[in-house]
Amino acid sequence: MTNIPMTVAGAEALRNELKRLKSEDRPRIIQAIADAREHGDLKENAEYHAAREQQSFCEGRIQEIEAKLSNAQIIDVTKLQNNGKVVFGATVTVYNTKTDEEVTYRVVGDDEADIKQNLISVNSPLARALIGKEVDDVAVVTTPSGEVEYEIVNVEYL
Incomplete structure (x- = not known):
């Protein structure tokens, strides 16, 4: 395993x-x-x-x-130096360009994921699109209703 x-x-x-x-x-x-x-x-x-x-x-x-x-x-993401990149454990604020909404997510493991608490799995399509990106980058996520663009507003290592 x-x-x-x-x-x-x-x-x-x-x-x-x-x-x-x-x-x-x-x-x-x-x-x-x-x-x-x-x-x-x-x-x-x-x-x-x-x-x-x-x-x-x-x-x-x-x-x-x-x-x-x-x-x-x-x-433990708090022990990492915040270089502005989205990594596992990071808290990311994104702007949905389609709905004009700003949402904050935390990238976590599969067992911890809970969308109601804005905890997204590292293996989810959104997290995979965000990983490695920086503030002001745009992540494109393919959804059943089409592609959605998320602009990264903030990345925190909390």
């Missing part, structure tokens, strides 16, 4: 989720399985099967997070 780029905040969020899964969810599910076993016949015990399914999801997520963290390349 290759290195997975991740911001410091993204890695911390995954560590917190892993800690919660191991220290809270896993013991709760184990207790639910034990309680369901006491009800008798396991073949027709819906509570038991539901708890086992929860356990399966929990263990799968724990393995997934551990794999991601072990392959994570954590990039």
Whole structure:
């Protein structure tokens, strides 16, 4: 597996989720399985099967997070010298020439992406168009409704 780029905040969020899964969810599910076993016949015990399914999801997520963290390349953009270029982790303010709107995005890893919080994946078409560009450069993004031009207004390494 290759290195997975991740911001410091993204890695911390995954560590917190892993800690919660191991220290809270896993013991709760184990207790639910034990309680369901006491009800008798396991073949027709819906509570038991539901708890086992929860356990399966929990263990799968724990393995997934551990794999991601072990392959994570954590990039702290605040430690980089701001040369004005859009890089992974940078916060970019762009001007959409079609809609006359100015929007600020942060380029993050796939797991951290959340468009509602203006966190865009480094693998998204917009981020790929922005990476390497500087202030006043224009990035052209091909969308289903045609090409959209974004002028880079500001680049910050926060």
